[in-house]
Amino acid sequence: MRANPRIAGLTIALLLASCGGGGGTSSGGAGGGGSPTPAPSPSPTPGAVYAIPAQEALTTGDVQRVIAQAVGEAQARKLPAVVAVTDRVGNVLGVFVMNGARGKMLTSRLTATGVLNDSDVDAQGLEVVSTIGAISKALTGAYLSSGGNAFSTRTASMIVQANFPPSPGTVGLESGPLSGVQFSQLPCSDLNTRFGAGGARSFIGPKRSPLGLAADPGGFPLYKNGVLVGGIGVMADGDYAFDSNVTDLGVDDEEAIALAGIQGFAPPDAITADKITVDGTSLRFSDMRPADLSPLKNDFGAINGSIGLLVAVTGYSNGSIIPGTPYGSEASGYRRALGTEFPFPDAFVLSNGSGANRYPIRGGTDGAAVGQALSAAESRAVLEEAYRVMSRARAQIRRPLDSRAEVTISMVDTYGTVLGIVRAPDAPIFGTDVSLQKARTVAFFSNPVAAQQLLDDPDAEVPQFLQRARVFFNDPAAFTGKTAFAARSIGNISRPHFPDGEAAQPEGPFSRPIEDFNPFATGLQIALVKSNLLQHALFVQGAPFTDTPQQCTQIPAAPNGQKRLANGMQIFSGAVPIYRGNTLVGAIGVSGDGIDQDDMISFLGAHNGGERAGSNGNAPVDIRADRIVIPVGAGVRLRYVNCPFAPFLDSGEQNVCQGN
Incomplete structure (x- = not known):
């Protein structure tokens, strides 16, 4: 694929429009709103109904084995790769770069219609360092999975595109159920923590992801004794893209390299994505199978320093291998609630x-x-x-x-x-x-202030989305607090067709048109945080930029000094x-x-x-x-909410949201 190094051309714009250095941290805080306190009468609190995951974690030796197995497969395929491993809460445990691996990658310009797009739209066509692609893939495998489901970046690709399932024959079907989730875990998020916080807080999660969640095959979750403990991501071909056709099985070298890495740390077969259906369609986990792999090599000492090197990644890793932090421990950033914090045990x-x-x-x-x-x-x-x-x-x-x-x-x-x-x-x-x-x-x-906040965004395109929405609604006062919008409502108007999936219809007012749309180009969602992503990418690759602030978007701050969309739009x-x-x-x-x-x-x-x-x-x-x-x-x-049929395990109730 042709490179289009937009980063250099955006440097001057970022110097002018940058939100500034990496300041600001999230704080839960205490306090109240000053309103009268009602006397709620809660129902009796039930006993525990969930199993608590065992506190397993990858050791340094485990990380070395995962990397060595992946590198061995890359050697067999003669495709030098970047391999990243994370724990469940997003700490980067090691990044290994093979000799000859591509140092840069390009985010795909392939649109939903299968046409290569030469225009600069949202995050399409960005040339960035390959290490952040590998890290994003590893985080995706870890973050989308659990003890009850194992999802890969191929799974992610399937559920974020313009049609579900994505293929040339499914034009006219609705968008993926999680369309837009790829722009979560953003590097500017005020919730997600940052590498190098220091002291006891160094390893708390969840950690941010340099590019959000990945849709490019080559990322898997890692399990130990059946417990989710992390993820692996592989970047080798220089094309950070997505699978636009799930009706065929392809030979994917990056996926094979990552699959080799998870041997001995694979998820239980019963919970892989291909055992899970959405709207009657089985999800995809991997096009590659263990039988496709070369004999495993797991001697890290045989590759370190000769086949490649561990590398530092600015903002993510200091260049060494570290053990994972057990999820559920205090150090992980997730723990069981105290009875004084929340009554459910x-x-x-x-x-x-x-x-x-x-x-x-x-x-x-x-x-x-x-x-x-x-x-x-x-x-x-x-x-x-x-x-x-x-x-x-x-x-x-x-x-x-x-x-x-x-x-x-x-x-x-x-x-x-x-x-x-x-x-x-x-x-x-x-x-x-x-x-x-x-x-x-x-x-x-x-909110009554939404329209004015969008108008005050310094990115000239953001107010244009507001104007399109007002034309769409035939309402010059739209987004001034007259209407209550649920997340499903915002999703309706953020799809490349309205109504969603009807191919003959134009896009919703917050979406890119179908000829520009892809997982890297969704519309207002990415327009609001594009400068944050670009600033961070420059920071990671060593350009003279401070990191993006820990507050997403350029909309004005609320009276408390915080951005109302401080971790982005969904x-x-x-x-x-x-x-x-x-x-x-x-x-x-x-x-x-x-x-x-x-x-x-x-x-x-x-x-x-x-x-x-x-x-x-x-x-x-x-x-x-x-x-x-x-x-x-x-x-x-427009839609507001859609509740499932027979949703409860303890009753046969139907239409449970009706009348509420």
Whole structure:
């Protein structure tokens, strides 16, 4: 593929438009919103229903073996590679660069229509160092997986494209169910931690990813004694792309190299992605099989210094091999909640590595804007009721069948301040950042200040997306707080066709047109963080730039000094805004299972928590986005939430979201 080193041409623009140096850290904080505290009457708290994952971790010797096996396969295929290994919470345990490996890679310009796109659109056609591609792939394998599902970067590729499943014969089907998830775990995220924090906090997660989640085959999860412990990523061919056709099996050298690396650390066969279906379609895990591999080589001493070298990667690794941190330990950044923090005995929270909950339940900070901010008791009611719904819900992406859903639940106020994060013990790590993205996204677009914030973004293209949306809605006052937008609503208007999947229709107003669309070019979602990604890529490859700030986007800060979209925008389902009467006061976001499950847990959590507190809940029906009819054909309503059929393991209830 032709190189198009856009990085050099963007240097001057970044010097002018950069958000500045790498400052700012996330803080859970304590405090309340100053509003009266209701006296909620919670239902009896159930006993533990989830198994706690064993605290397994990769040793230094394990990491050496994984790298040596991958390098041996690369040697056999005569394809020098970059190999990266991470632990479950994203710490980079080692990066090995073989002699002759390509130092740079190009993000693909292949569009959803199969045409090579020569225009500079979003993150297409960027030439960046290959090490960050390998790290992003390893993180993807680790973050998308759990004890109940093992997903690869090939799996990720399948669920983020313009049609699901992606192939030349599926034009006219809806977009991938997780379209947009690739722009999570961003290097600018205020939630994800950074390498080199120091002291007891050096290894807390989740860590950021240099390019978000990867859709390029060549990344797998790693398991030890059946427990998820990390991921491996391989970059060798210089093309950081995606698989646009899942109807054939190809010979993929990068995937074969990574597959060799996971031998002895492979996931249980029963939970690999190809055993899991979405809308009747089996997901993909790997086109390569162990039988395709050369005899394994696992002597790290035989390759280190002769076949290649361990390398330092700015912002991610100091060039040595380190052992993994066991997930669930204090040092990992995830631990079991204390009874004083959350009453469910199997709940997990994020820790600062020194014993403190990073995001304790608290009241809102936005009383000046909303009149009566959410109190800590109201926040607690919503989070507890959402957790209760999750613990009853049938999982979509976990095996065995009829497992319980395991997700992360985040709650924010209208400034985007975190009011609490809680999760099931084995929920996939990716859902931590994504649940917060979703909550902030719906709080932002339902907010009276949304339009002005977009207009004030210094990137000239961002206000254009707002104008397109106002034309689309035939409403010059759209996004001024009149409408409550759920995550599914924002997803509707962020797809390359509206209605989603109808090939004859133009794109939604927040999306790129189909001739430009691909996983690196989604539209407003990436336009908001493009400068952050470019600044970070320059920083990693040694250009004279400070790192991107730990606050995403260039929209103006809220009155508390924080960006309302501080870890980026998300465009798939699983979040709803929360109202007190007709006033927006916050939002809840859920991520980690099927999108309908995520919708249901957030929607019923907001409803049941509001009923319990007696003061807040879901948006009034008459202002929800599904009241909007777009004049396409006979008219198409936006969507709000979509709840699954027979969702609970303990009852046969149907239509559980009806009337709420």
